[in-house]
Amino acid sequence: MNTKKISDSIWYLFLAGALALPFIPGGIGNTFHGHVLTMVLLYASMAQAWNIISGYCGQTSFGHAVFFGIGAYGAAMAVVQYNSLPWFGAPLGALAAAIVSVLISAPCFRLKGHYFAIATFAIVEIFNRLFMIWDTVGGALGLDYPILDDGWLNFSWSSEKNGYYLGALFLFVLIFGIVRWIESHRMGYYLRAVREGQETAESLGVNSTFVKLSAMALSAGLAGLCGAFFAQYNYRVDPPMVMSLDMSMKFVLITILGGLGTFWGPLLGAAVLIPLQEYTRAYLAHLGSGVDLIIFGLIIIFTMIRQPTGIMGLIRRFALRDEDPAAKDGDL
Amino acid sequence: MMSSFLQVLLDGLLNGLVYALVAAGLSMIWGVMDVINFAHGEFLMVGMYVSYWIGFFLNVDPLYSWIAAGIFLFILGAVTYRLIIRNSLGKSAMAPLLATFGLSMVLKNFCMNRFTPNFRLLSGTILEGKTISVGGAILSVPQLVTALFALVVLGVLYWMLKKTRLGWAIQATAMDSEAAELMGIRTENIYLLVFGIGGACVGITGGLMTSYLAVYPEVGSLFSLIAFVVVALGGFGSIPGALLAALLIGLVESFSGFYVAAVVKYVAVFAVYIAVILVRPRGLFGW
Numbered sequence: 001m002n003t004k005k006i007s008d009s010i011w012y013l014f015l016a017g018a019l020a021l022p023f024i025p026g027g028i029g030n031t032f033h034g035h036v037l038t039m040v041l042l043y044a045s046m047a048q049a050w051n052i053i054s055g056y057c058g059q060t061s062f063g064h065a066v067f068f069g070i071g072a073y074g075a076a077m078a079v080v081q082y083n084s085l086p087w088f089g090a091p092l093g094a095l096a097a098a099i100v101s102v103l104i105s106a107p108c109f110r111l112k113g114h115y116f117a118i119a120t121f122a123i124v125e126i127f128n129r130l131f132m133i134w135d136t137v138g139g140a141l142g143l144d145y146p147i148l149d150d151g152w153l154n155f156s157w158s159s160e161k162n163g164y165y166l167g168a169l170f171l172f173v174l175i176f177g178i179v180r181w182i183e184s185h186r187m188g189y190y191l192r193a194v195r196e197g198q199e200t201a202e203s204l205g206v207n208s209t210f211v212k213l214s215a216m217a218l219s220a221g222l223a224g225l226c227g228a229f230f231a232q233y234n235y236r237v238d239p240p241m242v243m244s245l246d247m248s249m250k251f252v253l254i255t256i257l258g259g260l261g262t263f264w265g266p267l268l269g270a271a272v273l274i275p276l277q278e279y280t281r282a283y284l285a286h287l288g289s290g291v292d293l294i295i296f297g298l299i300i301i302f303t304m305i306r307q308p309t310g311i312m313g314l315i316r317r318f319a320l321r322d323e324d325p326a327a328k329d330g331d332l
Numbered sequence: 333m334m335s336s337f338l339q340v341l342l343d344g345l346l347n348g349l350v351y352a353l354v355a356a357g358l359s360m361i362w363g364v365m366d367v368i369n370f371a372h373g374e375f376l377m378v379g380m381y382v383s384y385w386i387g388f389f390l391n392v393d394p395l396y397s398w399i400a401a402g403i404f405l406f407i408l409g410a411v412t413y414r415l416i417i418r419n420s421l422g423k424s425a426m427a428p429l430l431a432t433f434g435l436s437m438v439l440k441n442f443c444m445n446r447f448t449p450n451f452r453l454l455s456g457t458i459l460e461g462k463t464i465s466v467g468g469a470i471l472s473v474p475q476l477v478t479a480l481f482a483l484v485v486l487g488v489l490y491w492m493l494k495k496t497r498l499g500w501a502i503q504a505t506a507m508d509s510e511a512a513e514l515m516g517i518r519t520e521n522i523y524l525l526v527f528g529i530g531g532a533c534v535g536i537t538g539g540l541m542t543s544y545l546a547v548y549p550e551v552g553s554l555f556s557l558i559a560f561v562v563v564a565l566g567g568f569g570s571i572p573g574a575l576l577a578a579l580l581i582g583l584v585e586s587f588s589g590f591y592v593a594a595v596v597k598y599v600a601v602f603a604v605y606i607a608v609i610l611v612r613p614r615g616l617f618g619w
Contacts (some may be wrong), residue, residue: 060426107610114368119609122602125557129599133583164493245557246592249433255431289449290441297441300434305419 007263011180018169022162027080032282034161040267040274041168042226043254045175047266049222050251052179055261056188057215059109063120064102064251065221066127067097069243071224072231073137078246079154080143081136086155097224098217105216108118109209124248131239142238152159154230164233171229175222179263191215195261223251257303259312268311337470340590341583342469346479348582352575353482353537354555355562356489356532357409364506364526364568367417367428369594371436373556375531378439379538380547381404381447387454387542394543395458395477397450399538402532409531413524444549451546459543474544481540485533490571502526506569554598561605567615577616 020153021028021037028034039270046068054060054113074093075086084090132140148154157163182188190211193201198208231237240245258269280292344551358372383397392400400567416435420427462473493499503517504512505522513519545551562581566573581601587598609615 021389111613113607114366114429115360115564115609115613115615117368117429119606121557122561122605126599126602126606129595133595245553251435253430256426260424276370288445290444293437293441294445297434297437301416301431301438304431304434305416308420308423308427 003132013332015173017308018172019193020166028162028165030159030161032278034165036275037280038161038165038168039278040270041165041172042229042233043250043274044267044270045168045171045229046223046226047258047270048175048179049226050090051255051261051266052182052191052222053212053215053219054252054263055255056179056182056191056195057212058261059105059216060117060252061120061216061219062117062248062252063104063123064220064243065124065234065243065247067101067220067223068227068230068241068247068251069127069237070097070100071227072237073143073227074144074224075228076143076231076237077137079145079148080138083256086228090225093228094221094224096226098221101216102213103218105213109212113314120248121245124243124245128239128243131243138238140239142236142241145235156235167229167232171226174225176263176267178218178222183263187211187214192261201323232237253300256308257310259310262310262312265310265312272311334591334604338467339469340586342466342471344583344586345579346475346587348469348579348580349479349482350475350537350541351555351558351562351582353478353485354534355559355566355574355578356486357533358559359563359566359569359571359574360526360528360533361487364502365417365421365523367421368560369412369433369530370432370556371412371439371526372428372530372534372559373552373554374436374439375405375408375552376541376550376555377443377539377547378408379535379544380445380542380551382535383539383542384454384547386454387457388452393458394454394540395429396480397542398421398536398539402536405535405538406528406532408535410524412531412606413527416522417527418523425439436556440549440552447549449549454542454548455493457543466619472544474540477543478537478540485536486575488569489529489533490580493616497526528546558601561602565605565608565615566616567612570615570617573617 013169028037037062046064050064071090071093074091074096075089078084078089078092084087104123108116108123118131131137137143143283145156148161150157152163155163155167182191190201190206193204193206194208194211201211202208227242230242234241254269254273255266256269257273258267261264276299277292277296280295284291303310309316342412354372354376357375358369359364361367361369376559382401386392386397386400387394412432416431417428420431437476444495455458459474459477463470464473464476465471489595491549493502501512502522502525504515504517512522558581562574562578565581566575566577581604584604585597585601589597592600
């Protein structure tokens with residue numbers, strides 16, 4: 001069996017299992033592991049959205065909290081300020097996130113290396129502080145959701161959380177599906193060509209500016225959709241919650257831990273880090289605050305020292321051990 | 333009107349000098365090794381805690397305990413290099429940055445866990461509450477002392493880089509580490525030393541700051557962001573560039589805070605940075 005078939009069968013098996021879960025009693029419902037699984041799917045989707053521009057296209061953005069936040073505010077504004085449905089706010093927020101990302105990136109893509117990274121940090125800080133003082137969007141207090149009827153119309157549930165799980169699964173299928181499609185189509189080759197060598201790609205007729213900007217817009221729009229879900233799930237939104245450097249770093253760390261620029265990396269990273277964080281927070285609380293983040297930090301340090309290609313790099317090393325040794329050089 | 337202008341100007345310059353001292357170590361590490369030390373702000377926080385606890389338990393004034401903070405942070409910097417940076421350098425472009433981000437999480441949350449998130453301010457320090465008046469503007473003495481220290485430390489650093497054999501070795505390593513190695517420079521030791529010196533600079537700053545600023549686990553976050561911006565604005569490892577950029581950032585902060593609104597001052601700071609960097613992508617003094 002070739003790798004494509006193996007990859008396909010893993011993908012469909014995974015989807016079937018994930019879809020069946022809420023219909024098993026105790027599968028999701030109102031359980032704590034239901035919450036953890038929902039978060040795994042959400043963060044995997046966010047990381048995959050980030051992976052499009054930073055993994056496949058090689059433009060490391062530390063600014064995705066801005067796009068995530070704009071999407072979150074899109075949904076929250078529709079519900080809280082306009083008494084409307086999140087179904088209108090979410091796409092508008094995602095669209096706004098995509099537009100903002102293009103406006104920011106067009107000039108910033110000229111910056112190289114650390115200069116680009118620091119510029120994206122600064123942009124997160126600017127947006128964070130602007131939203132803090134912008135009264136229309138609730139300022140520093142943020143937006144609190146009113147009590148709403150349960151159900152798909154308001155996309156809100158107070159006890160049975162199956163709806164949230166299915167929503168996260170929808171995001172997951174959408175974003176991972178898009179990336180699967182991109183990987184095997186012309187756009188995917190363009191993205192990787194720009195990553196491996198922008199000048200070379202241009203000499204072969206690839207319009208690298210267009211490729212980078214469209215990848216950024218897609219990545220930011222999808223991150224915005226995840227943000228909208230996040231606002232619905234938490235029932236509130238405020239700037240430090242969605243538009244902070246820490247949020248930006250989550251996109252980065254999950255993907256890097258799983259494997260940058262790989263299809264399964266974001267899911268693997270989220271499947272390790274999110275349960276770890278949620279369970280340590282729940283079960284190590286007696287050790288005082290911050291223990292979960294200390295462990296998180298130690299894992300990051302250890303990964304960067306021992307296994308910078310992430311879990312996917314580890315899997316590949318084992319999978320390719322008996323095969324073509326030249327394939328090993330393709331690691332990452 | 334005139335006096336408030338002078339006040340804002342002097343405040344901006346003093347703050348800028350302090351930022352320059354915070355950024356100096358970061359700039360040096362970046363310049364020599366092309367590494368962003370993401371835990372830089374947390375190093376500052378650790379330096380503040382060192383001098384706070386020495387002041388609290390041993391009753392030593394920050395005016396003296398900055399020495400201990402500097403030494404402690406020199407060691408912390410060197411250990412960070414040995415354990416984290418050396419093992420993540422060259423593996424991927426982002427590995428050292430993300431590894432030091434992990435370190436910043438560990439340091440911040442360790443202090444959160446041990447020392448609680450409370451704000452801690454030393455009372456009864458020698459310089460506490462002292463002010464002097466310069467042409468109608470009132471300056472806080474502890475801040476003035478820290479700013480003067482910044483000038484001295486930056487001067488010593490610049491002199492060391494330009495005039496001593498060690499400084500030449502550091503410069504040679506920064507330009508081409510392989511060639512430097514062939515000339516008999518132990519680049520490994522240079523890196524260790526650069527990380528140590530970078531830590532010591534920020535430790536001294538933190539040690540002095542406790543005489544007028546409260547210490548808490550999150551105190552480093554804003555300073556580290558400003559330090560990143562200062563270094564990127566000044567350009568790649570240039571100490572004079574960092575000084576000039578820090579003064580510019582300090583002035584933008586105080587003028588926008590006073591003449592526009594206090595809440596927009598950091599928006600202005602980061603916006604000015606973005607505006608400059610788009611015109612000069614490698615900073616004011618970058619090459």
